[in-house]
Amino acid sequence: MRKKLKKRLRAMANRINARSRIAIGQVFLLVGVLWLAVAMGLVPSERQAVLTGRAKICEAIAIYGSAFVERGDIADLDSSLRLVVARNPDIVSAALRRENGTVLIDVNNHVSRWGKDNGETFDSDIRVPILVGQKNWGAIEVRFKSTETGGG
16 A cells, blocks of 8 residues: 555656746745744844834824923813824724823723723733922833734
8 A cells, every 4th residue: 555655645746847946946945045034033023013113103192291291281281182093993092191190181991991901912001200390200101912813
């Protein structure tokens, strides 16, 4: 039975011409090189790009948030934060929290969602400090959709 199987495989291998064998070899070589590039970190990670974008959004929020807080304009910060959350589908909720823990702005029921582990990754919650001068005034907290559940 093994002899018959070997004979069949040889017959099938002989049917494939040299061009096809070379092409198949090149495909496997290309796949191997791509796997090596991914393993070495040469191929950009989609997840890392999402995290970088989130960091930039939070940095921008912190910059204008600090400006609003320095002017004492919490109402405008509230409306701006609500607009950012409404326009970005990856943001689940956001809040402005003083250093003492008092929540001044709560968008999309943020307080009940913040810090709760729903099986999501650690990168879902981002806390950005708000500085007035050189003093830590509080923070803007932003909860994103998990990167593992379609949040990027």
